[in-house]
Amino acid sequence: MKFCLTMALGLAAGILLTRAAENDGVAFFGHDQVGAALAKGGTLLTRGGYMVQGSHRDKAGGVEVHDRETDVIYVVDGTATFVTGGAMIGGKDTRPGQHLGADIQGGETHHLVKGDVVVVPAGTPHWFKEVPGQISYFVVKVLQ
Numbered sequence: 475m476k477f478c479l480t481m482a483l484g485l486a487a488g489i490l491l492t493r494a495a496e497n498d499g500v501a502f503f504g505h506d507q508v509g510a511a512l513a514k515g516g517t518l519l520t521r522g523g524y525m526v527q528g529s530h531r532d533k534a535g536g537v538e539v540h541d542r543e544t545d546v547i548y549v550v551d552g553t554a555t556f557v558t559g560g561a562m563i564g565g566k567d568t569r570p571g572q573h574l575g576a577d578i579q580g581g582e583t584h585h586l587v588k589g590d591v592v593v594v595p596a597g598t599p600h601w602f603k604e605v606p607g608q609i610s611y612f613v614v615k616v617l618q
Contacts, residue, residue, distance in 0.1 A: 512550060512610040525615040532608045537562045537575035537601040544616040545594040549586050552609035554602050556592060557581045562599040575599070586611075 501519050503511075511518050511528025519526040531554065539562055560581025565573045578599050584592065586609065594600045596618055602609070 512612075523617045525613075525617065527613045527615065528610070529613055530608065530610045531602055531605045533605055535602045537565070537578050537599055539565065539573040539575070539599050540596055540615075541571035541573075542596055542618045543571075544596050544618065545592075545600070546614040546616065547592045547594065548612045548614075549588055549590045550610045550612065551588055552605070552607060553588075554586045554606075554609040555604035556584045556586050557601045557603050558584065558592070558594055558598060560599055578603075 501521070503518050507518070508528060510516065513528075513530055515527070515529045517525060517527045537557075557578050558581055560578040562573065562575035562577075563579055564576035566575070568574050578601055581599065581601075583603075584590075586592070592600075
């Protein structure tokens with residue numbers, strides 16, 4: 475399991491470094507800007523084939539499926555019950571390649587805490603099913 479996580483993080487880092495070099499360099503975000511993105515949610519950077527977002531939740535969300543985006547989620551603070559896989563129930567297209575649903579049938583449940591990383595491949599249903607207090611996290615979206 476550790477090998478898979480290390481490999482996934484290495485792959486994501488490699489993609490980001492390669493794409494940053496292809497797009498003329500370094501992007502820096504000060505702690506105030508990062509804090510604001512984590513507190514309210516917001517995109518820090520969109521370049522070529524990836525996007526970096528700060529996110530915050532204080533309640534459950536809807537089931538999501540992204541046809542062409544792999545999400546790499548890093549939990550900065552808080553906890554949540556997160557479900558991946560299975561089949562989305564009640565799905566609707568919200569925009570091209572993006573779908574929202576009401577539930578997941580089957581799937582795997584994960585209890586997320588500070589420091590956890592989850593890699594959700596494109597086309598995989600995923601859901602912040604329960605957020606008992608709050609959770610702040612980064613999402614790196616690798617666009618395919």
